[in-house]
Amino acid sequence: MSKYDVVIIGSGPGGYVAAIRAAQLGLKTAIVEREHLGGICLHWGCIPTKALLRSAEVYHLLEHLDEFGLSAQNPSFDIGAIVKRSRKISKRLGDGVKFLLRKNKVDVVLGEGRLGGSGVVVETGDGRKELASANVIVATGARARVLDGLKPDGEAIWDYKNAMVPETLPKSLLVVGAGAIGVEFASFYRSFGAEVCLLETAERILPVEDAEISALAREAFEKQGMRVLTGATLVSAKVESKGKSVRVRMKDGEGKETEEVFERVISAVGIVGNIENIGLEEAGVRTERGHIKVDAHMLTGAPNIYAIGDVAGPPWLAHKANHEGVLAVERIAGYEGAHPIDYASIPGCTYCRPQIASIGMTEEAAAKAGHKLRIGRFPFIGNGKALALGDSEGLVKTIFDEKTGALLGAHMIGAEVTELIQGYAIARTLESTEAELMRTVFPHPTLSEMMHESVLDAYGHALHM
Amino acid sequence: MSITLKLPALSPTMTEGTVSKWLVKEGDNVSPGDILAEIETDKATMEMEAVDSGTIGKILVAAGTSAPVHTPIAVLLEEGESEANVSAEETPAEAKTEKTEKTKKAEEKKPEQKKESKKAAPKTSAAPPPTPVPPSSGRVFATPLARRLAREKGVALNQIQGSGPHGRIIKRDVETATPAIASSASLPAVDPRSFYSPDSFEEVPLDNMRRAIAKRLTQSMQQAPHYYLTVDCRIDLLTQARKRLNERSEKNKSGARLSINDFLLRATALSLIEFPDVNSSWADAVLLRHRHADISIAVALEGGGLITPIVRAVESKGLSQISAESRDLITRARERKLEPEEYEGGTFTISNLGMFGIREFTAVINPPQSAILAVGAGRKVPVVSEGGKTSFAEVMTLTLSCDHRVIDGALGARFLGALRERIEDPFTLLL
Numbered sequence: 066m067s068k069y070d071v072v073i074i075g076s077g078p079g080g081y082v083a084a085i086r087a088a089q090l091g092l093k094t095a096i097v098e099r100e101h102l103g104g105i106c107l108h109w110g111c112i113p114t115k116a117l118l119r120s121a122e123v124y125h126l127l128e129h130l131d132e133f134g135l136s137a138q139n140p141s142f143d144i145g146a147i148v149k150r151s152r153k154i155s156k157r158l159g160d161g162v163k164f165l166l167r168k169n170k171v172d173v174v175l176g177e178g179r180l181g182g183s184g185v186v187v188e189t190g191d192g193r194k195e196l197a198s199a200n201v202i203v204a205t206g207a208r209a210r211v212l213d214g215l216k217p218d219g220e221a222i223w224d225y226k227n228a229m230v231p232e233t234l235p236k237s238l239l240v241v242g243a244g245a246i247g248v249e250f251a252s253f254y255r256s257f258g259a260e261v262c263l264l265e266t267a268e269r270i271l272p273v274e275d276a277e278i279s280a281l282a283r284e285a286f287e288k289q290g291m292r293v294l295t296g297a298t299l300v301s302a303k304v305e306s307k308g309k310s311v312r313v314r315m316k317d318g319e320g321k322e323t324e325e326v327f328e329r330v331i332s333a334v335g336i337v338g339n340i341e342n343i344g345l346e347e348a349g350v351r352t353e354r355g356h357i358k359v360d361a362h363m364l365t366g367a368p369n370i371y372a373i374g375d376v377a378g379p380p381w382l383a384h385k386a387n388h389e390g391v392l393a394v395e396r397i398a399g400y401e402g403a404h405p406i407d408y409a410s411i412p413g414c415t416y417c418r419p420q421i422a423s424i425g426m427t428e429e430a431a432a433k434a435g436h437k438l439r440i441g442r443f444p445f446i447g448n449g450k451a452l453a454l455g456d457s458e459g460l461v462k463t464i465f466d467e468k469t470g471a472l473l474g475a476h477m478i479g480a481e482v483t484e485l486i487q488g489y490a491i492a493r494t495l496e497s498t499e500a501e502l503m504r505t506v507f508p509h510p511t512l513s514e515m516m517h518e519s520v521l522d523a524y525g526h527a528l529h530m
Numbered sequence: 531m532s533i534t535l536k537l538p539a540l541s542p543t544m545t546e547g548t549v550s551k552w553l554v555k556e557g558d559n560v561s562p563g564d565i566l567a568e569i570e571t572d573k574a575t576m577e578m579e580a581v582d583s584g585t586i587g588k589i590l591v592a593a594g595t596s597a598p599v600h601t602p603i604a605v606l607l608e609e610g611e612s613e614a615n616v617s618a619e620e621t622p623a624e625a626k627t628e629k630t631e632k633t634k635k636a637e638e639k640k641p642e643q644k645k646e647s648k649k650a651a652p653k654t655s656a657a658p659p660p661t662p663v664p665p666s667s668g669r670v671f672a673t674p675l676a677r678r679l680a681r682e683k684g685v686a687l688n689q690i691q692g693s694g695p696h697g698r699i700i701k702r703d704v705e706t707a708t709p710a711i712a713s714s715a716s717l718p719a720v721d722p723r724s725f726y727s728p729d730s731f732e733e734v735p736l737d738n739m740r741r742a743i744a745k746r747l748t749q750s751m752q753q754a755p756h757y758y759l760t761v762d763c764r765i766d767l768l769t770q771a772r773k774r775l776n777e778r779s780e781k782n783k784s785g786a787r788l789s790i791n792d793f794l795l796r797a798t799a800l801s802l803i804e805f806p807d808v809n810s811s812w813a814d815a816v817l818l819r820h821r822h823a824d825i826s827i828a829v830a831l832e833g834g835g836l837i838t839p840i841v842r843a844v845e846s847k848g849l850s851q852i853s854a855e856s857r858d859l860i861t862r863a864r865e866r867k868l869e870p871e872e873y874e875g876g877t878f879t880i881s882n883l884g885m886f887g888i889r890e891f892t893a894v895i896n897p898p899q900s901a902i903l904a905v906g907a908g909r910k911v912p913v914v915s916e917g918g919k920t921s922f923a924e925v926m927t928l929t930l931s932c933d934h935r936v937i938d939g940a941l942g943a944r945f946l947g948a949l950r951e952r953i954e955d956p957f958t959l960l961l
Contacts (some may be wrong), residue, residue, distance in 0.1 A: 276591045402695070469675060470674075470675070471701075494698055495673055495674075496674060496675035496676060497673075498674065500674065501674050
């Protein structure tokens with residue numbers, strides 16, 4: 066039996082990246098996966114949804130061809146083909162991960178892994194396999210949270226997986242939960258003409274985003290014909306007509322109850338860590354509210370057992386998992402450049418239309434933290450490239466600490482902002498002040514110029530406003 | 531590449547200075563040795579001379595403006611460079627007075643030290659760098675935010691260990707660094723709080739006086755090699771003289787009561803004039819031999835802290851004038867109403883803890899002075915005369931702390947001997 070330096074349970078964006086980095090650092094590495102290499106992200110999360118949303122975006126353009134001086138006859142869509150494209154992309158990326166792991170000589174073991182023996186015990190299809198290892202990284206990810214009374218049945222009540230592979234387009238749809246996942250599905254289905262109602266218990270949609278951005282998002286969704294209910298709760302959901310529809314009772318903010326029938330309901334009420342059946346308790350790994358407790362270097366407290374990604378707690382983002390994976394491995398290898406993660410500088414992206422991207426503190430949080438603020442805003446309508454794209458809806462908002470010029474937060478809504486946010490992420494990592502951002506030359510004509518203008522506006526000298 | 535001229539450190543204690551006068555203007559050509567400006571510190575005005583030749587591209591700090599040491603004050607353009615080479619980077623870090631709107635704006639931009647230059651040296655020269663700057667003062671790598679925070683906090687970047695990539699100084703490093711003013715005082719690397727349970731003490735914020743005391747006296751103990759000389763003086767005659775003079779002024783209802791301290795001031799002043807080498811200050815390259823005996827009196831303040839008001843030219847004043855002046859200074863010191871010139875720049879200090887019954891003690895020299903006299907309480911001691919007769923004498927113990935850089939042991943001993951003579955024979959104070 067060979068002994069590994071590190072065995073990783075789970076091959077999502079945290080696990081497989083950790084495996085590659087471990088191999089780079091010369092560690093003898095194995096990775097255990099129970100389903101698909103690449104995990105939820107590649108197969109049932111980030112990637113396939115982006116493929117679906119791209120179809121929605123192109124279809125949206127198709128419906129507005131006349132604005133661009135173009136015309137087409139009978140624009141239509143085939144939901145089956147859209148889903149097929151999305152699956153194909155996931156498959157291709159999954160193969161890419163397989164290739165990368167092989168290239169880096171990482172041993173891939175398919176099966177259910179759990180802590181045990183002198184490392185990890187894997188239940189493979191044809192028996193038990195023990196992987197002895199000096200270190201173990203738990204990267205088992207998370208799954209959709211199930212709300213009492215809204216248990217997905219795969220037919221009328223969908224979880225994210227079902228929502229990703231629809232056979233037909235529902236005429237009416239209730240999305241429960243207006244976080245990033247719920248909002249993206251709502252946007253996708255609305256783009257193809259479904260009657261969409263978005264229900265959120267918090268006072269506003271996208272509750273983690275800046276209030277101003279979340280209000281603009283709501284406005285944009287309502288303009289697209291989406292119904293948005295906030296401060297509302299789901300009272301009951303009953304599947305009817307042999308799974309053809311769902312009768313839903315909802316209570317609005319004032320406590321008024323209404324009853325409505327939807328063809329489909331999507332449950333998107335958050336996620337919970339996969340902490341069960343992996344031998345955590347026996348190994349002495351402590352958990353807290355559905356996730357594993359870790360220190361700044363991803364150590365669980367049990368010797369040589371690390372946890373990364375969704376199972377180690379929020380924010381539930383692939384790029385966070387990825388960095389945590391690298392950190393854990395570098396820590397194991399004693400790599401000198403290993404550095405704790407700055408959780409305040411993890412950008413968040415939501416790929417609805419209009420897109421939303423943010424980093425750092427919201428205005429409310431920054432004010433609450435006692436900062437004196439300088440806030441800059443620049444609207445898409447003032448940007449040449451945005452007008453040329455036909456996307457004049459949106460805003461770039463920047464928040465600075467008046468005393469130090471530190472960029473406390475940046476919040477954007479509008480076309481391609483998910484591609485823009487990294488600029489502010491770099492600025493934060495380099496600890497730029499407003500001065501460096503002002504001095505940076507942004508190319509013309511690009512959407513990125515708005516990032517510059519927003520900074521200038523925070524100091525009262527925006528040029529194009 | 532343009533050269534940034536920075537406000538030079540003209541003495542070891544100088545932390546900020548004022549460009550009192552520019553002797554060149556923008557556009558002037560200068561050669562090495564030319565006098566560029568007069569720099570005023572709280573103690574002296576010194577000339578700053580050019581080390582390189584070139585053209586003055588930009589003056590960043592206007593005459594009359596004070597700024598911390600090492601603030602860029604002008605930009606020197608080398609041959610072939612134009613004003614365009616003067617980037618916005620060379621802007622004053624923090625000009626204290628007469629800040630124009632323009633400099634304020636410029637301040638918002640990041641003043642980054644483009645070229646760490648020792649190109650501007652004071653004419654008195656040979657002055658080593660001011661604060662304990664490590665000798666390798668090359669470019670300091672720090673994030674823009676770290677630089678700005680350091681400036682605000684008064685932390686010298688070259689004193690901070692960077693924890694960012696390639697040792698770059700990042701925000702967190704500055705946040706955890708102790709400000710320079712305190713760092714010289716609080717040497718322990720381990721946070722003292724870690725030795726005590728968190729609820730066993732309360733934290734008392736430092737006021738400026740506490741910081742200043744910590745800084746100056748730590749500096750004194752670290753930089754001035756102290757040694758101590760102790761002597762007993764008989765003060766029978768002095769107390770007698772004092773008693774008579776006080777009785778007399780009481781009877782005539784004129785003049786104030788004299789204290790022992792007034793006599794001590796006069797005796798010390800005369801001794802300082804006799805031994806001018808004791809009445810001197812260490813100024814790195816030179817010694818400053820003071821012409822007058824400006825004596826600081828250590829005054830404890832209610833609620834903590836102390837201040838040292840100065841009776842000027844004590845050697846030229848009689849006892850009643852010394853008494854009146856010191857009484858006034860001490861009163862206003864306790865009310866915290868002294869002007870800076872009334873407590874800055876003495877040449878010698880007297881500290882008296884006799885009223886607390888302290889027999890003798892050693893005091894820390896008050897920089898930039900070179901000696902301090904610690905005065906204990908008068909006490910009766912039995913003395914045996916030559917004839918074998920025992921009587922009682924009143925004795926007071928004096929301890930002189932000396933800076934060995936300035937005052938050698940024999941000199942200190944002779945000075946203290948002369949002082950004792952004057953105290954024991956108060957008639958000499960008439961001279």
